[in-house]
Every structure is written in structure tokens, then in C-alpha cells.
Amino acid sequence: MAEENVLTGFWSLWTWIISVGLILSFLYLLHFAKRIKGSDSPDRKMHHTFDGIEEYDNPMPKWWLMLFYGTIFWGLGYLAVYPMGNSQGLSGITNISRLEADQQAHQEKYGPIFEKHAAVPVEELANNEEAVKIGRRLFLNSCAVCHGQDARGGYGFPNLTDNDWLYGGAGDTIKTTIMGGRQGMMPAWGESLGEDGVNDVANYVLTLSGREDADKEAAARGKELFSNCAACHGPDGKGNQMLGAPNLTDNTWLYGGTLQRVKHTIRNGRSGKMPAHQDLLGEQKVHILAAYIYSLSNK
Ligand code: HEC
Ligand code: HEC
Known part of the structure; x- marks a missing residue:
């Protein structure tokens, strides 16, 4: 399983280039900024004023520089000791061995x-x-x-x-x-029953759960068509759990119980996937x- 977790050579190299590159660019930035010498002469002034306040182009404070250098050396040290990408640090740890240790601890605990x-x-x-x-x-x-x-x-x-x-x-x-x-797997019936047939059988389906809003005449015609459905939903519409065919008599709907929704289900079919x-x-x-x-x- 370890193999699947290893970064590809390219991405491992990529993290190295970004990390080392960033640190080197900080060093360069510091080196560049350090060349500025302090002075009170007017030509050392920056060319901007805020509310009458002017700014000298002064060197960065020593303590701040030291802190910055410190973080850079800390970063280099960290890179050397701890794993990054595919490589093992001086500590002998790799990302894979860390993952495996975590997984083992988890397994032992739970x-x-x-x-x-x-x-x-x-x-x-x-x-x-x-x-x-x-x-x-x-x-x-x-x-x-x-x-x-x-x-x-x-x-x-x-x-x-x-x-x-x-x-x-x-x-x-x-x-x-x-x-x-x-x-x-609820097949689509739009083609074989036609729009009128879909409407009739949908109204019949609504009557199965005692719905007063069903069109009684359409439902009477739809009752004949329900023979198409009985193989899965059962002759009385109570469903079949072997096939995942829902009970159509309980007024509980997976895809909505309005006439429009029921017609849509019958016309186009459904295929919910767990x-x-x-x-x-x-x-x-x-x-x-x-x-x-x-x-x-x-x-
Ligand atoms: C091959 C088996 C099969 C046949 C035949 C079949 N159905 Fe279905 N029917 C299903 C299955 C399975 C589902 C659930 C689909 C899902 O889970 O996505 C379903 C879902 C439905 C729903 C949605 C119920 C809800 O709770 O939203 C309606 C309404 C429905 N069928 C009506 C019919 C009608 C009317 C017919 C006949 C014209 C019919 N079915 C024929 C298997 C069938
Ligand atoms: C990607 C979406 C999705 C995820 C994630 C999912 N399910 Fe489902 N689950 C479904 C759908 C859709 C159905 C209905 C399948 C059908 O229509 O036949 C379903 C059906 C079920 C059923 C059957 C219900 C019944 O009436 O028989 C159970 C139980 C269930 N899921 C439990 C879970 C559990 C537990 C999880 C988490 C481990 C889970 N599901 C994760 C989409 C999902």
C-alpha cells in the first residue's frame, strides 16, 4: 500500500525546487536590501509624502535582520532533518513511514x-x-x-x-x-405508453396512496396499464425490495409526489445509485x- 502514497518523481522534485528556491530568493532579497547605507542627507529620502510625513530609505534594523537570517537557517535545518517529497531526512523518517506509524497507532487504539x-x-x-x-x-x-x-x-x-x-x-x-x-432501475415508459398513457398511469399511481387530487377517469384507464408495472412494483403496488422497487401506496416519495414529478419518473425512468x-x-x-x-x- 505504501507505493500508492509516494509522490511521483516530478512532484517530489517540484516541492524541493519551490522550497529551496524560496529560501534562496529570501537570501538574495536580504543581501540586496542590506546594501542600502543609512544617511540623513535629503537624497536618501523616499519620493513620497503622507500627510506631510516623509520617509528615509534607511537600512533594516539589525535585530530584524538577525531574526530573518535565523528563520532561514531554521528552515534549511528543518529541510535537512525532516522528510520532504520522496526523500528521507537526516532523522531517517520518511513521509511513508510516518503515515504507516500513524495508521498502526490508529489500528492499535481502535x-x-x-x-x-x-x-x-x-x-x-x-x-x-x-x-x-x-x-x-x-x-x-x-x-x-x-x-x-x-x-x-x-x-x-x-x-x-x-x-x-x-x-x-x-x-x-x-x-x-x-x-x-x-x-x-426504473425503465422509461414515455415511448411505449405515450403521453396520454403516462398521464393515466401516473394518476392511477396517485390513487394507490388515496390521493384525492388524482383525476379519477384517467386513473381508471391507468389501472389497465399498471400491468406493465406489476412485475416490479407488485400487482397491488406495494413494491419489491429484491429490486429496490418502491412501495407506491404509502405517499412517501423518493422523487416527489406531485403529478408532474410522478409523470416525469414514469416518462423518463430513474436510476438512483448508492x-x-x-x-x-x-x-x-x-x-x-x-x-x-x-x-x-x-x-
Ligand atoms: C423493471 C422494474 C420496474 C418496472 C417494470 C417499473 N418500475 Fe417503477 N421503479 C422501479 C425501481 C427500481 C424504482 C426506484 C428507482 C430508483 O431507486 O432510482 C422505481 C420507481 C418508481 C417511481 C418513483 C417512486 C418514488 O418514490 O418517487 C414511480 C412513481 C414508479 N416507479 C412507477 C412505475 C410505473 C407507473 C410503472 C409502470 C408503467 C413502473 N414504475 C414500472 C422499478 C420498476
Ligand atoms: C453519492 C451519494 C450517496 C452516498 C455517499 C451514500 N449514499 Fe446511500 N444511497 C444513495 C442513493 C441514491 C440511494 C438510493 C438508491 C436507489 O435509488 O436505488 C441510497 C440508498 C441507501 C440505503 C438504502 C435505503 C433503503 O431504503 O433501502 C441505505 C441503507 C444507504 N443508502 C446508506 C448509506 C450509508 C450508510 C452511506 C455512507 C456509508 C451512504 N448511504 C452513502 C446515495 C448515496
Whole structure:
């Protein structure tokens, strides 16, 4: 794994050129500025006046110069002792060895905690305060960008607190979702049903959750067309968690429940993607995350 973290030769050289170049340019600047000799003669005056105050072009104070030289030598010393880019400093430390030491310390500190929690089933772990706290931190880092800080989701991102599941809410199912990711596949029906068909079946879908705003006549025609949908959403529209096909009878919407939004979904299809996190986080962290998610809707 170390190899992946090494800077390429070019970038390593680049950091060296910038660092050493900057230090040398400071030295040159000081050398250049030091040549100015102090004097009170009028021709040593700078050519500007502020509110009648004039300025002499005087040499820099000694203490200030010494401080500046000091920082330069400190910088050179630091460069020699500590690692930069691919190179090892006089101290024998490299950036890679530092990273590995950090990772090992992290593993020694948290490894046993993760291991202990990994042995407990997800549903049971959801009652463990420490695990839920770790899970929440992991969630904020890796999941909140999409599902929101409070896990209530948003347009296209499911609410994880409502016990209404696309793929199922058992502990191991949640874990499978996070490990391997999920890909929803709702086909587009605009071409095969036509705009009238889309309108009819959309109105029928609204009636499934008892919506009064649905056009009853259109819905009656749409009921016939729903045979196209039953394979995935079930004959009664209650969905199928094997396919991630949502329950259409609960008035909870992933993509919005206005007639316009439902028509858009049916006409153009949808393909929500939950990314896999197995490689990013490792199974032990995912296990704790699953417990946190489970705890949100099972108080
Ligand atoms: C890039 C955005 C994104 C990130 C990051 C993300 N998710 Fe998701 N997640 C989604 C989408 C989109 C879906 C819905 C997939 C679908 O429509 O089929 C989803 C679905 C889920 C589901 C299934 C919900 C259900 O109703 O069955 C769970 C559980 C879940 N995510 C948990 C997590 C956790 C935990 C993390 C952090 C490790 C995470 N997600 C990170 C976008 C994301
Ligand atoms: C091949 C399986 C499949 C078929 C057939 C199918 N759907 Fe879907 N449908 C899905 C999936 C999967 C989703 C979730 C998409 C996602 O997660 O991005 C979905 C989502 C939806 C949604 C969005 C629900 C929400 O909460 O926003 C509506 C509405 C919908 N389908 C209606 C229909 C209608 C009406 C038909 C028939 C004309 C139909 N579907 C046919 C699989 C299917």
C-alpha cells in the first residue's frame, strides 16, 4: 500500500525546487536590501509624502535582520532533518513511514473496539451507545453529503430514518446495501405508453396512496396499464425490495409526489445509485454504520 502514497518523481522534485528556491530568493532579497547605507542627507529620502510625513530609505534594523537570517537557517535545518517529497531526512523518517506509524497507532487504539463491535449482530449493536456514536461520526464523514446530516435524505436520496425501505431494513440487509452499493432501475415508459398513457398511469399511481387530487377517469384507464408495472412494483403496488422497487401506496416519495414529478419518473425512468463502501471503509466500519442506520428507525 505504501507505493500508492509516494509522490511521483516530478512532484517530489517540484516541492524541493519551490522550497529551496524560496529560501534562496529570501537570501538574495536580504543581501540586496542590506546594501542600502543609512544617511540623513535629503537624497536618501523616499519620493513620497503622507500627510506631510516623509520617509528615509534607511537600512533594516539589525535585530530584524538577525531574526530573518535565523528563520532561514531554521528552515534549511528543518529541510535537512525532516522528510520532504520522496526523500528521507537526516532523522531517517520518511513521509511513508510516518503515515504507516500513524495508521498502526490508529489500528492499535481502535482496532480492538471495532473488532469487539463486529462480533455483535447489527440489531443488537444498535442499542450500544458507543457503537452508535462511532457510527454517527462515520455517517457524517461518508454519507451525509447525500443522505443529509440528519439522514432524512432529499430528492433522489432516501430518508433513512422512516422505516420505509427500498431494499429492506433488517440489519444484515442494510449492511449489504452499504457494502456493495445499490442501483435502482426504473425503465422509461414515455415511448411505449405515450403521453396520454403516462398521464393515466401516473394518476392511477396517485390513487394507490388515496390521493384525492388524482383525476379519477384517467386513473381508471391507468389501472389497465399498471400491468406493465406489476412485475416490479407488485400487482397491488406495494413494491419489491429484491429490486429496490418502491412501495407506491404509502405517499412517501423518493422523487416527489406531485403529478408532474410522478409523470416525469414514469416518462423518463430513474436510476438512483448508492455507491459501494466496502473498499472505502472496510467491513468493520460498515458493520457499525449499519447499526447506526438501524438505530435511526428502531428506537
Ligand atoms: C453519492 C451519494 C450517496 C452516498 C455517499 C451514500 N449514499 Fe446511500 N444511497 C444513495 C442513493 C441514491 C440511494 C438510493 C438508491 C436507489 O435509488 O436505488 C441510497 C440508498 C441507501 C440505503 C438504502 C435505503 C433503503 O431504503 O433501502 C441505505 C441503507 C444507504 N443508502 C446508506 C448509506 C450509508 C450508510 C452511506 C455512507 C456509508 C451512504 N448511504 C452513502 C446515495 C448515496
Ligand atoms: C423493471 C422494474 C420496474 C418496472 C417494470 C417499473 N418500475 Fe417503477 N421503479 C422501479 C425501481 C427500481 C424504482 C426506484 C428507482 C430508483 O431507486 O432510482 C422505481 C420507481 C418508481 C417511481 C418513483 C417512486 C418514488 O418514490 O418517487 C414511480 C412513481 C414508479 N416507479 C412507477 C412505475 C410505473 C407507473 C410503472 C409502470 C408503467 C413502473 N414504475 C414500472 C422499478 C420498476
